[in-house]
Every structure is written in structure tokens, then in C-alpha cells.
Amino acid sequence: MSSIFGSQAFGIMLTMLFYVFGQWVYKKTKLPFFSPFIVATVLLILYVEISHITLSDLLTDLSGIHVFLGPLIVSLAIPIVGKMDLIKRNFVVIFVGSLVGALVSIFTVLVIAPMLGIDETLVASLIPKASTTPIAIEISERLGGIRAITVAVVVLSAVIGAVVIPSLIKVLRIKDARIIGLSLGSTSHAIGTAKAFEFDQEAGAIASVSLVFTGVLTAIIAMFL
Amino acid sequence: MNLFRQIFFILLFYVFGEILSALVLAIFPSVYLPGTILGLGLLLVALSTKILPKKEVESVGTFLTSNMAFFFIPAAVGVIEYFDILSAQILKILALILISTILSFLAIVASVKLTLGILRKREGGTSE
Numbered sequence: 001m002s003s004i005f006g007s008q009a010f011g012i013m014l015t016m017l018f019y020v021f022g023q024w025v026y027k028k029t030k031l032p033f034f035s036p037f038i039v040a041t042v043l044l045i046l047y048v049e050i051s052h053i054t055l056s057d058l059l060t061d062l063s064g065i066h067v068f069l070g071p072l073i074v075s076l077a078i079p080i081v082g083k084m085d086l087i088k089r090n091f092v093v094i095f096v097g098s099l100v101g102a103l104v105s106i107f108t109v110l111v112i113a114p115m116l117g118i119d120e121t122l123v124a125s126l127i128p129k130a131s132t133t134p135i136a137i138e139i140s141e142r143l144g145g146i147r148a149i150t151v152a153v154v155v156l157s158a159v160i161g162a163v164v165i166p167s168l169i170k171v172l173r174i175k176d177a178r179i180i181g182l183s184l185g186s187t188s189h190a191i192g193t194a195k196a197f198e199f200d201q202e203a204g205a206i207a208s209v210s211l212v213f214t215g216v217l218t219a220i221i222a223m224f225l
Numbered sequence: 226m227n228l229f230r231q232i233f234f235i236l237l238f239y240v241f242g243e244i245l246s247a248l249v250l251a252i253f254p255s256v257y258l259p260g261t262i263l264g265l266g267l268l269l270v271a272l273s274t275k276i277l278p279k280k281e282v283e284s285v286g287t288f289l290t291s292n293m294a295f296f297f298i299p300a301a302v303g304v305i306e307y308f309d310i311l312s313a314q315i316l317k318i319l320a321l322i323l324i325s326t327i328l329s330f331l332a333i334v335a336s337v338k339l340t341l342g343i344l345r346k347r348e349g350g351t352s353e
Contacts, residue, residue: 019295037294041301048305055305062299068289069296073261074239075286077268084273093340100336101329108325116317119310129322130329133297138259148303149311153318155301160319161326168330176341183333187326190293212265219262 006053011061018043032159032191069134076132076212083209086202093178094206098213101186102221105130125149127225128218129157132189135215139222154189161188162195169199181206186214231285234277238268 004010022039048055080087087094109126118126125145128136133154140150165184174180180199184192185207193211197204242264249256249263271277289296304311311318 015295015298019298035294037298037301040295040298041304044298044302045305048302055303059299059303062302065296066299069300070261070264071235071239072289072293072296074242074264074268075235075282075289077238077265077272078279078282078286079290080269081272081279092344093337096340097333097337100332104329104332105325108328109321112321112324116321118317118321119314122310122314122318126318126321129325132293134293135259135262137297137300138261142257142259146303146307147300149307151297151301152304152311153322156319157322157326160322161330164323164326165330168327172334174334176337178341179334179337182337183330186333187329216262216265219259223257 005051006057006061008061008064011058012064014047015040015044015062015065032162037155069137073134073138076215079208080212083205086205087209090178090206094182094210094213097178097182098186098210099217101182101210102130102214102217105187106218106221106225121146122149126153127222129153130187131215131218132211135219139219143222143225157187158189158191162191165192166195166199177202178206182210185210226280226284228285231282234282235268235285235289238271239264241267 018040019036021043022034022036025034025039026036044058047053048058106127109123109129113123113126114120123145124143125140125147126149127143127145128139128150131139131154133151136150136154137147139145140147161184165188169180169183174183177200181196181203184196184203188195189211193204193207196207239261242262243260245263245267246258246260249258268277268282272279272282
């Protein structure tokens with residue numbers, strides 16, 4: 001029996017079950033806190049706590065899912081190529097906005113984290129926070145960070161950005177779709193992109209492009225750290 | 226829509242990226258460009274030059290990117306190991322994220338406005 005529950009097939013099945021359940025919960029509640037990702041992660045953590053399966057065994061079982069992160073990053077070329085016209089028209093602006101977003105995020109972490117007394121071992125995990133999660137995991141591992149902490153920090157950043165930035169946009173009365181898209185896409189990733197689409201279509205499209213640009217630029221800047 | 230071909234092509238570009246990354250590292254020992262980022266770049270070039278038609282990767286690639294969060298659940302579950310360190314520092318981390326987000330936002334707004342201004346001047350103020 002235990003060999004069935006400790007198998008890759010069971011682990012992956014359970015993750016899918018929790019994720020699909022999360023999709024259902026999210027559809028019913030519409031609360032950002034009940035995103036399929038958060039629901040599935042919390043349920044898996046509870047599962048580890050109450051079952052006899054250890055975390056490291058579960059993670060070994062789930063490595064089949066983790067394997068797809070690399071191909072997933074490569075696939076980010078597909079949404080980009082569909083927006084080539086938009087990119088050509090706004091290349092300089094998108095490049096500058098994403099570069100500034102990536103640089104300021106990295107340097108504020110490097111400068112402010114020690115000022116706040118944040119543990120040194122956490123800094124490497126915090127550096128890629130402006131990057132979209134799959135790329136952030138790679139950068140974090142490269143810098144000697146802890147991937148689980150990076151995922152938590154990136155998701156927290158996205159949520160905070162999606163709450164704070166739309167109100168800043170309204171307070172400062174920013175109307176330019178490019179600025180709205182860039183500021184949401186390069187600080188708040190996928191959640192920010194969804195918010196940008198609520199402002200307008202062009203802002204959303206720019207946000208989805210700047211999400212990829214910021215991720216790639218963060219990876220390139222991290223090369224020099 | 227042959228799913229095997231699509232998965233094959235995505236994995237192929239992933240492998241191309243990893244090979245290129247290793248090559249770059251062999252020639253310039255201090256330059257580490259992640260293979261995934263190079264794979265993304267190579268696929269972008271292949272798709273935009275139409276060497277590889279978009280339909281050869283579209284369904285699988287879109288499935289992966291639009292369900293991104295699912296694929297990093299395993300990475301997120303590991304967070305229980307770090308509950309102690311995270312809960313001890315969570316307020317500081319939240320403060321850092323908040324400050325960093327606001328500063329990034331202001332810097333992006335300022336730099337994009339500046340860039341748009343320069344571009345407009347170059348074009349003689351006729352168009353955006």
C-alpha cells in the first residue's frame with residue numbers, strides 16, 4: 001500500500017486533484033487568496049504534515065512536474081512572437097521600462113535588505129523577485145538562494161504589486177497604457193498583467209511582454225552578481 | 226496538431242539553449258547565461274523568422290505558459306522547511322517588498338516618461 005501512496009503517479013495525481021479543486025474554489029469565490037496555486041500548495045503541505053510521507057519523498061515524486069519548468073521558460077517565446085508588431089512599435093519604451101524595473105528591484109534588495117536587518121542567507125532568494133516565477137527559481141538556485149523562499153517572495157511581490165500599483169496609478173492619474181502595462185508587468189508579473197488588462201487591452205499586452213523582458217533582463221543582470 | 230512534434234520541438238530548443246549556454250561558458254568562463262533564457266531567445270528567432278511555424282509549438286507551449294503556476298507547486302511546497310526563518314522575518318520581508326515595489330514603480334514611470342519625451346522630440350513632436 002505505502003508503495004502506491006509513495007509513487008510518482010500518486011504524487012502527481014494528488015497535485016492535479018488539488019489544483020483542479022483549487023480552480024473550482026477560485027471560480028466559486030473569486031478571491032485572489034484562493035488561487036489554484038495557493039490552494040494546491042497549502043493542501044500538499046497539509047498532506048505532508050498528516051501523512052507518513054516525508055517532504056523530500058514527496059518532492060522526489062513530484063520531480064516529474066518540476067522538469068517542465070525549463071521547457072516552460074522556453075515556451076514564453078510563443079506569447080512574445082504573437083505581439084511582435086506591438087514590440088516593434090514600442091521596443092525602446094518596453095526595453096527601458098523593463099530594464100529599470102529589473103535594476104531597481106535588484107538594487108533595492110541589495111541596499112535595503114541589510115538596512116532592515118534581513119538575514120543574509122535570504123538575500124540571494126530575494127534578488128530575483130521582479131522576475132516571473134520560473135525564471136526566478138533558476139536565478140535563485142544559481143545565486144545560492146533557496147527556491148521555495150524565492151517562490152514565496154515572488155508570489156508575495158506579485159500580490160503586493162497588484163494591490164499597491166493600481167492605486168498609485170489612479171492617485172498619480174497615469175493614463176498612458178504603456179506606463180500602466182510596464183509598471184504592472186515588470187513588478188507584479190502574471191497577477192499584474194491580469195490587472196493591466198482591467199485598465200485596457202494595450203496595457204495588458206504590454207504587461208505580458210514586459211513580464212518576459214524583466215525576467216530575461218533580471219537573469220542577465222544576475223550574471224554579474 | 227501533433228502533440229509529440231510540439232513537445233519534441235520545445236524540448237529541442239530547450240536542449241539547444243543548454244548546449245549554447247555550455248558553449249558560451251566554455252569560451253568565456255565568467256559568462257553564465259541560463260540555457261532556458263537562451264532557448265527562449267532561439268525559439269523566438271526561429272518563430273519570428275518563420276524557420277519554425279508557430280503551429281509546431283503553439284498548443285503545448287500555450288498550455289505550459291498559461292498554466293505556469295501548476296508547474297512551480299513542487300518548488301513552493303518546500304516552503305514548510307523554512308517556516309521558522311520566514312515567520313521570524315516576514316514583517317521585514319513585506320516591508321522590503323513594499324518599499325522596493327513603490328520605488329520600482331516610480332522609477333519605471335519616470336524613465337518611461339523621459340524616454341517617451343526624448344522619442345517625441347526626435348520625431349519633431351509630430352507623433353508619438
